[in-house]
Amino acid sequence: HFFGVIFYYSLFWFLAGVVPMLRAPEDVLLVVLQFLHRRDQLQARSLCSLFESLVNQKIAPEWSIRVCPPSFLTLRKREFVPRSVLQVVSGLTFDGVDDLELLLSMLSHSRRVSALSVRSTEVTMGDSRPFVRELCRLFRTGQFMRLRALKLSVYLLDSEVTAVFRGEHIPSLTSLDLSFNGTEASGMAALATTRCLSRLTHLDISCNGIRAGGAVSLAESANFPELTALNVSQNLLRNSGLVALAKSRSLPKLTSLSVSSNQIDANGIGALAASDHFPHLRSLDVSVNPIEASGITALAESANFANLTSLNVSHCFLDVAGVARLAQSRNFPCLSTLKLFRNRLGDPGVVCLAESCCLFNLTSLDISWCGIGDTGVTALASSRSFPKLSSLNLSQNLIQEPGIQALAASENFPHLCLLNLSSNHTRSAATALAESDGFPDLTMLDLSFNEIDSAGLTALALSVRFPQLASLNLHRNQVRASGATALAASSCFPRLTALDISYNNIGAAGLSALAQSRSLSCLTALSAASNHVGDLGAQALAESENFPFLRSLDISSNYVGGFGITAFAQSRNFPSLSSLDVSFNNLGSLGVHALAESEGFPSLTSVEAKLAVAGPETFR
Numbered sequence: 001h002f003f004g005v006i007f008y009y010s011l012f013w014f015l016a017g018v019v020p021m022l023r024a025p026e027d028v029l030l031v032v033l034q035f036l037h038r039r040d041q042l043q044a045r046s047l048c049s050l051f052e053s054l055v056n057q058k059i060a061p062e063w064s065i066r067v068c069p070p071s072f073l074t075l076r077k078r079e080f081v082p083r084s085v086l087q088v089v090s091g092l093t094f095d096g097v098d099d100l101e102l103l104l105s106m107l108s109h110s111r112r113v114s115a116l117s118v119r120s121t122e123v124t125m126g127d128s129r130p131f132v133r134e135l136c137r138l139f140r141t142g143q144f145m146r147l148r149a150l151k152l153s154v155y156l157l158d159s160e161v162t163a164v165f166r167g168e169h170i171p172s173l174t175s176l177d178l179s180f181n182g183t184e185a186s187g188m189a190a191l192a193t194t195r196c197l198s199r200l201t202h203l204d205i206s207c208n209g210i211r212a213g214g215a216v217s218l219a220e221s222a223n224f225p226e227l228t229a230l231n232v233s234q235n236l237l238r239n240s241g242l243v244a245l246a247k248s249r250s251l252p253k254l255t256s257l258s259v260s261s262n263q264i265d266a267n268g269i270g271a272l273a274a275s276d277h278f279p280h281l282r283s284l285d286v287s288v289n290p291i292e293a294s295g296i297t298a299l300a301e302s303a304n305f306a307n308l309t310s311l312n313v314s315h316c317f318l319d320v321a322g323v324a325r326l327a328q329s330r331n332f333p334c335l336s337t338l339k340l341f342r343n344r345l346g347d348p349g350v351v352c353l354a355e356s357c358c359l360f361n362l363t364s365l366d367i368s369w370c371g372i373g374d375t376g377v378t379a380l381a382s383s384r385s386f387p388k389l390s391s392l393n394l395s396q397n398l399i400q401e402p403g404i405q406a407l408a409a410s411e412n413f414p415h416l417c418l419l420n421l422s423s424n425h426t427r428s429a430a431t432a433l434a435e436s437d438g439f440p441d442l443t444m445l446d447l448s449f450n451e452i453d454s455a456g457l458t459a460l461a462l463s464v465r466f467p468q469l470a471s472l473n474l475h476r477n478q479v480r481a482s483g484a485t486a487l488a489a490s491s492c493f494p495r496l497t498a499l500d501i502s503y504n505n506i507g508a509a510g511l512s513a514l515a516q517s518r519s520l521s522c523l524t525a526l527s528a529a530s531n532h533v534g535d536l537g538a539q540a541l542a543e544s545e546n547f548p549f550l551r552s553l554d555i556s557s558n559y560v561g562g563f564g565i566t567a568f569a570q571s572r573n574f575p576s577l578s579s580l581d582v583s584f585n586n587l588g589s590l591g592v593h594a595l596a597e598s599e600g601f602p603s604l605t606s607v608e609a610k611l612a613v614a615g616p617e618t619f620r
Helices: 002-021 044-056 100-107 129-140 158-164 185-193 212-220 238-247 266-274 292-301 320-328 346-354 374-382 401-409 429-434 454-461 480-489 507-515 534-543 562-569 588-596
Strands: 028-032 064-068 072-075 091-095 115-119 149-153 175-177 202-204 229-231 256-258 283-285 310-312 337-339 364-366 391-393 418-420 444-446 471-473 498-500 525-527 552-554 579-581 606-608
Touching (some): 100 129, 129 158, 158 185, 185 212, 212 238, 266 292, 429 454, 454 480, 480 507, 562 588
Parallel strands (some): 028 064, 072 091, 091 115, 115 149, 149 175, 175 202, 202 229, 256 283, 283 310, 337 364, 364 391, 418 444, 498 525, 552 579, 579 606
C-alpha cells in the first residue's frame, strides 16, 4: 500500500511536469499503469481519479492520451465513468449491468474499444430489442472498427442476432461469445452467412437453443476460414448436428472443439472419429453425453487425433471395457490432460489405467466420482505409467486408510503439484501425507470432507515435506481449536497463500491463534466460515497485523454480532482486502452501519451480508 501511494504521487508530479513541455497537438502522452493484482483489470475509480488530477493541471483538450498496456474498465450496476475516460480505454466489461440505457449511453462515448463484454442477469425475452437497435446504430457509425473481442449475453433472439451482424461494421473481430442467449436456427443461419466474421478465431455459442439445423448452417459456411476454437456445448445438436460438423470441410484450422451436453450418443461420436477434417485438433470435450463404451472405443481406434492434448469424456456412462480400450490406445501420443470423472470405472477401471503404457505424457488426470476404492488407488500408486503427472483428482471416491497409505508411500509422482482427496471420509489422510516423501513439489492440497481431527492436522502442520504448499483446503473436517492452534504455530508452510478452515468448529480460540500467527502473513485468501468464533474471534482478527496481503475473507455463519463487526470495521489492518463475506451473522443495525461507514478497507469491492438483521433504511 505504501509503495502504491508513492507510485501514484510520483506519476502525478511527473505528468504535471511533462505535460507543459509538449509542443505539438499531435504529441501523445503515454500513461503506463501497471496494476499488479488486477491483471490489467483497471478499477474505474482509480482511472477516474487520475484523469481528474490531469484535468486540474489544465491539460489541453487536444492532447491524445492513451493508457497502455490495454486497460479494461469492469463496471457493475450504476457505476458512473466520465466521458474523458471512456474515450481512451480499449476494453469495457459490463458485468451484471441491467440498465441497458445507461450502458448504451456509455458506449456512445467510446472511441477506441477493442474488447467489449456485456452480461446482463435480469434481461428477459424481448427486453434486449431496443438495446440491439441502438448497438447496431453505433456499429454503423464506424466507432467500433477496432473491435476484436465481443461478448453479448443479453438473451439475444434470432432476429436480434441477424440485426447485429448484418453488414461489415466490425471487420476486425477475432473473438465472439454469444453464450447464454436464445439463439436458434435462423440466428445461426444469419451468423453463418455474414461476411464480417472472416477473421474470427474463437466462437462460443454455448447455452443457446441451437439444434441440428443451426449446426448444419455453421458446417456449410465458408465464412470462418480462420476459426480455431468452437464451443457449442449445452445445446440440442444431437447426433445429426455433430455429423454435420464432422463432415464439414470449412473448419480446417480448428484446434479446440466442445460439444458437451448435446444428447450425443455413440453414433454421433463415431462420425466424429471417422472424420479426417480436423487434423490440428488439440482439445476435445464430449462430456455429459451418453456415448458409452462403443463411443469411446470409436475415438480410441481412430487415427485422426494424433495431435490431441486434452480429452474430456466425463459423465459419458463409460464402464471398465471402454476405459480399458482407451488405456490401450496408441492413437493419443500427445495426450496430457484426461478427464474421466463421473464414470463407472471402479477399481478395475483404474487398474486398466495404471497398467497402460500409452499414457506416459499425461500431466493431469481427473478420476473423481468414479467409485474407486483402496485396490484401485494402490494400483495407481504402484504404477510407473505417469512419470509427468502434475495434477491428480481423486475426490468423491471410496478411498480408506490402506489406499491413502499406499498413495503416501508412492514415489512415482515426483512432479505432482495438485492433489485432491476431498470427500473420501478418510481420517488418516493428513497423518499419512505428513510422513510422505513422495510429493516434494506439492503446491495445492485439498483434504476437505474427510473427518480429519486435530491430531491429523497437528501431524501435517509439523511436517517439513511440503515447503512449496500454497493452498490448503480443510473445509468441513473436525480440526477444532487445537488443530488450528497447531497450524498457526507451524513454520512449515512459508508460501501458504490460501487457507480454507471453514466448518471445523475452531471457535474464538482457534481464530485468535490464526490471527496471531506470523507464519501465515502471506495469506491472500482465508475462509473461516461457520466456526462459532463469535465477537471475540472477530475482535481478535480485527486486531491482527499479520495479514497485510489478505484480499478475500469469509467469516460468515459465525454468530458475530454488532460488537464484533464494529471492531472489525474500525480496523485498519487489511489494506488489501477486496472481498468480504459476513453473511448469516447477527450484525444488527449497529454492525451494518459500522461497515457502511468504515474507512479501513480502501480496496474493498465486494461485500456479502445475506440475512443481516437491520432496518431497510440502512441498506438504502
